[in-house]
Amino acid sequence: LLRPLVEEVRKGNLSTLGKRIQHRFVRRINGLRYLLAGPHIIDHEYSRAGGKPFTIPTPSNDHLMITSTELIKELMSAPHQTLSLHAVAKEMLQPKFTMYGFEWQDQRGVEGTGFVRALRSLLTSHLPQFQPDLDRIIRLALEDELKTTGSDGFARAQLFPMIKRIVTRVNCFVFFGEELSNNGEFTEAALELPQTIIQTAELLRVSPAFLRPLVTAIATRRHRASRILFRYLEPVVKERLAKRCAADQHAAKQDVPADCMQWLIDTSPRKDPWSPSRMIGEIMAIWFSSVHQLAMTATFVVEDLCLHREYMEPLRQEVESFAPEGSVHTARLDVSKLTLLDSFVKESIRCSNADAISCRRKALQTYVFRDGSRVEKDDWVCIPQRAMMRDAQRYSDPDKFDGFRFANANGLLRLGQTTDKVPDKDPSTITTATVEWPIWGLGNTACPGRFYASLVMKLLVTQILTEWECETPDTTQRHMIWRSSIVPREGTVGLFRKRASSQ
Numbered sequence: 001l002l003r004p005l006v007e008e009v010r011k012g013n014l015s016t017l018g019k020r021i022q023h024r025f026v027r028r029i030n031g032l033r034y035l036l037a038g039p040h041i042i043d044h045e046y047s048r049a050g051g052k053p054f055t056i057p058t059p060s061n062d063h064l065m066i067t068s069t070e071l072i073k074e075l076m077s078a079p080h081q082t083l084s085l086h087a088v089a090k091e092m093l094q095p096k097f098t099m100y101g102f103e104w105q106d107q108r109g110v111e112g113t114g115f116v117r118a119l120r121s122l123l124t125s126h127l128p129q130f131q132p133d134l135d136r137i138i139r140l141a142l143e144d145e146l147k148t149t150g151s152d153g154f155a156r157a158q159l160f161p162m163i164k165r166i167v168t169r170v171n172c173f174v175f176f177g178e179e180l181s182n183n184g185e186f187t188e189a190a191l192e193l194p195q196t197i198i199q200t201a202e203l204l205r206v207s208p209a210f211l212r213p214l215v216t217a218i219a220t221r222r223h224r225a226s227r228i229l230f231r232y233l234e235p236v237v238k239e240r241l242a243k244r245c246a247a248d249q250h251a252a253k254q255d256v257p258a259d260c261m262q263w264l265i266d267t268s269p270r271k272d273p274w275s276p277s278r279m280i281g282e283i284m285a286i287w288f289s290s291v292h293q294l295a296m297t298a299t300f301v302v303e304d305l306c307l308h309r310e311y312m313e314p315l316r317q318e319v320e321s322f323a324p325e326g327s328v329h330t331a332r333l334d335v336s337k338l339t340l341l342d343s344f345v346k347e348s349i350r351c352s353n354a355d356a357i358s359c360r361r362k363a364l365q366t367y368v369f370r371d372g373s374r375v376e377k378d379d380w381v382c383i384p385q386r387a388m389m390r391d392a393q394r395y396s397d398p399d400k401f402d403g404f405r406f407a408n409a410n411g412l413l414r415l416g417q418t419t420d421k422v423p424d425k426d427p428s429t430i431t432t433a434t435v436e437w438p439i440w441g442l443g444n445t446a447c448p449g450r451f452y453a454s455l456v457m458k459l460l461v462t463q464i465l466t467e468w469e470c471e472t473p474d475t476t477q478r479h480m481i482w483r484s485s486i487v488p489r490e491g492t493v494g495l496f497r498k499r500a501s502s503q
């Protein structure tokens with residue numbers, strides 16, 4: 001709060017100082033409401049702004065919200081040294097404290113962007129090989145989670161905690177391989193880490209600097225989860241780094257494991273190689289990105305399946321029509337053909353978006369858009385995606401859950417017709433990153449894990465469809481709000497019963 005004022009004093013700009021103090025102070029106090037009502041405040045201001053940019057105060061800074069295609073394109077082409085995604089992540093997650101002392105750069109790409117190749121290219125291209133294993137892990141995890149049934153034949157499960165565990169299991173497999181993914185202590189720490197990071201970072205954002213080490217030690221239980229992961233990963237990473245170095249020296253090709261940890265090592269800098277602990281810090285940061293959003297989004301999708309049961313039969317029929325002959329097993333199913341499922345998952349994201357904003361960038365220096373909109377240094381600029389996805393100008397009947405909205409719209413767009421169902425001008429799928437569908441971010445920084453995330457969500461839903469009947473008695477309050485996040489409630493229960501045909 002005080003930093004901008006101190007800067008004003010330094011500049012000797014005393015005439016405007018009084019006004020600025022008052023303005024900043026009032027905005028920061030007003031901004032406190034954002035903590036508990038962020039998405040609602042954004043929705044309200046969006047409808048008042050009539051397509052123009054608008055500013056939302058938060059307790060720490062202002063967020064400039066932009067919605068026009070021109071401004072969004074300008075945002076995407078602005079230099080990373082000016083409008084930075086990494087600086088946002090650093091502010092939100094406080095990695096220096098929450099990730100065991102791991103320091104991030106403010107600017108993306110300073111130490112290479114190998115992780116994009118590791119996830120966007122290598123992980124994505126290996127998805128067909130991974131699919132049978134992902135399918136098996138999800139199936140066994142569901143059976144394990146839902147093994148205790150009541151007298152009515154239904155197993156009861158708290159959906160969000162269950163899906164966090166399932167996502168952790170599959171992600172552990174693709175990140176760290178079979179052995180570590182079967183290690184209970186390791187997977188428990190892998191599940192704990194993202195939750196600890198988020199909770200601790202929030203505490204740190206409201207703690208004075210001198211208390212931060214103490215707050216971190218208490219909230220992370222002296223980095224319990226990080227230390228366990230580190231203990232397991234250190235010998236493996238050391239060995240793999242040494243092997244890479246030896247292979248480079250002898251220009252030899254060697255058999256290497258096919259997992260994300262290996263690809264992150266392979267794509268890390270060669271000229272000035274990272275130490276094992278630096279490498280583990282990088283892996284943990286990417287690990288965090290892989291669990292948190294996916295678990296929340298997948299939970300809302302499963303909740304929507306339980307709530308809108310009329311979609312189960314048509315979705316089932318679609319899965320069965322594409323299943324390899326004579327089986328309903330989803331291991332080798334070509335999920336890209338399941339256009340109704342793609343549409344259902346997309347509609348779930350449109351209606352129950354886990355984040356009210358996307359494409360956050362922090363201004364490392366003041367930036368003025370071509371239309372004159374200003375983002376002051378240290379403020380953020382964002383896209384208010386939830387409000388845009390509920391705008392009747394973009395989506396007809398936006399408050400209605402229309403599971404096949406996108407499939408129907410794609411059908412019309414493919415015929416060269418127009419539709420008011422969606423704002424898209426061309427057919428699209430869930431992973432298409434466009435101005436109309438910014439849930440993955442945009443441009444160079446668009447989520448490199450989106451193809452994997454989409455596959456996991458679809459496999460989870462197809463497993464439930466083919467093996468289970470599901471419903472939920474909890475139909476009212478499905479989420480809680482913190483800042484712009486819309487987090488599934490831990491207590492929402494799903495009822496699951498094995499389908500007669502799958503027993």
Ligand code: HEM
Nearest residue numbers: 289290293294297359360439440441442445446447449453
């Ligand atoms: C439903 C799940 C997910 C959602 C909604 C999501 C969304 C996003 C968004 C909005 C961004 C910021 C992009 C920008 O602002 O331009 C992002 C970045 C990122 N995501 Fe995801 N993500 C998901 C799953 C995953 C998974 C499973 C992984 C890893 C396997 C992953 C890895 C990353 C990484 C590494 C970045 C940083 C990209 C960069 O700095 O260039 N995400 N994601």
